[in-house]
Amino acid sequence: MKQILLITDGCSNVGASPILAAAHALQEGITVNVAGVVDYGTIGELGGLEIAEIAKAGGGISRIVGTRQLAQTMQMMTRKTVVQTIQQAVNKELKEILGHDSLEELPPSQRSKVVTVVDELTETTPLQVALLIDASASMKPKLAAVEDAIRDLMLSLQARMGTSELAVFHYPSRGSSEDAVLDLNWTSDLSSLRSLFQRIQMKGATPTGPAILKVIDFFRYGTLDGHQSWRQNAEEGEGMLGDYVV
Amino acid sequence: MTTSSNPAYPAGTIITGKWRKSRFVIRRVLGQGANGIVYLVQKAGYRGLYALKMGYDTLDLQSEINVLTSLQSQRKSQDLLKENVKSPFLLEVDDFKDRNKDIPFYVMRYIEGSALHLFIRKRGSEWIGLTGLRLLEKLRGLHQMGFVFGDLKPENVLVSEYGRVELIDYGGVSTIGRSVKQFTEWYDRGYWNAGSRTGDEAYDLFAFAILMIQLLDEQALKEAAKQQLPQTRNTAELLSLIQRKTSLKPYSSWLRKAVLGEFANSQQALMMWKEQIYAPAIVGKLPGKTPRWLKSAFAFSIVILCFAVCLAFFL
């Protein structure tokens, strides 16, 4: 299962539409969640709207929070999205096996069995989360909190039974050659998360759309600028239910 | 999915189960949390009171119900051995057909009491030893059935009159060895960089230790928590607190072990807690000196004794 978690504090202003980019991600089987971080004032009507739209297009969840609640919110979004994705796959099977559309329609005794399966898969399905950090100038005072939240997320993911990996990107890059910079390649090692953003130089522009497209490429090819090392990730969660519910 | 801003149903509303057709009359709201609203209800036609939890999310609530069912069936087989069948915690699971949608709910035993921290605030910290013991017994019970409680905090511990303890909110319960589903900052071992978020007995014991420190000296715990940056936060501050504060002294060796994750299991932790609270150091310090009436009664009996001795001497 693949997710992008975008952390930003405002509107994109350069390049391709981030909403279209998120729709592309979903098409590739990658869910996009968005955390809007604001400590003082609001994120602005436009920014708030864009954040919600990106998540909708990417099949994920969006939340606007202060840095204090960021860690908790990121975990909630990640977990909820995992459950949601599994539930969608399971619902599809429910329809095939039992002719029911959703969990809600099942009598409680059968519901219990289905939820046991969903819980099991939530815990064991392999998971990759790419964190995409908006490093435009206004985000600077929030980066320390972002880094803590990432560590905290890693700690929670490590506790899962299924393998869980994080990768971290920020955008824009210093030069104009890249739309997103890889800070940390796929890892499940907490200690590798130390002082992630020390060398980041903040810039004003916010090319959210192009950055998302870059990360989709990374999921595809395992690199930001080539077509090597294709990562095979079998579709998890499907075909499992039949064994449990009949 | 509904949100927590949904208004609660007023008193008098009748909740009829879609599947089993039982009817419950709402008396009032007992509480509201992240996963649902809990009402005090009366089963129509009966006198008994129950707590009814309506969930915001069918899947989350069912997950909680699964834990309760599994606990119940294990408990039943244990209790049958001891021939001591208690009234069950989980009574009924059903859906309520509201105007526009079905709302899942379950009915459980109503626990009359107050949250642990409120109970201690009201009755005094000398109750900590006993309520702590009973809470540890609850945790040990869960652990022996293969579960960890996870989200242990004072709000999830209800204490009834005379210190009987019940855990509520099983939404955070997970199987031992699985990731902890729900936790709260202070009580979370991960928050203190003191270990993983994989559910094991030590996870609950850590949370229990923080909970006890909070009850004994909340101010000190607050300071320890905010003293450090998240990435450097560690248990050193907690350990020094346990060493330093006189309020924590009676429990210090137990707390230290729990914070360091040194208990082999909760059974061992329970035994040591018992030893600790019944050690002379604490019992001797139990408040209330010898009551005046006892002293005068004692003096009086001495007088009588002397009198009797004298009498015996003269006779």
Ligand SMILES: Nc1ncnc2c1ncn2[C@@H]1O[C@H](COP(=O)(O)OP(=O)(O)OP(=O)(O)O)[C@@H](O)[C@H]1O
């Ligand atoms: N069996 C019960 N008897 C009496 N009161 C109860 C009972 N169960 C729950 N309550 C009350 O309802 C409140 C909310 O219940 P609960 O904690 O189960 O909800 P929740 O949505 O899971 O909360 P949280 O946000 O803590 O996870 C409790 O704090 C308590 O006051």
